[in-house]
Amino acid sequence: xxxxxxxxxxxxxxxxxxxxxxxxxxxxxxxxxxxxxxxxxxxxxxxxx
Numbered sequence: 001x002x003x004x005x006x007x008x009x010x011x012x013x014x015x016x017x018x019x020x021x022x023x024x025x026x027x028x029x030x031x032x033x034x035x036x037x038x039x040x041x042x043x044x045x046x047x048x049x
Contacts, residue, residue, distance in 0.1 A: 005029060007044035012037045016044055 001023070007016040012035055020029055028046040035042045 006047045006049075007031060007033065008047045009033075009035060009042050009044050011035070011042050014044075015047070020046075 002019045002021050004017060004019050007018060007029065008014070014035055014037060016031075016033055018029075018031075030043060030045050032041045033044045034040070
């Protein structure tokens, strides 16, 4: 079952909304995403609900 998760950048505080499969990824997600503020890719980590 897929659930919605929020990814937040520690550098800028920007957020992305995405989904993940809890069975395949039980740990918190960490993804490199594009930050429009910094105009480069930065690390986004799953935020606690």
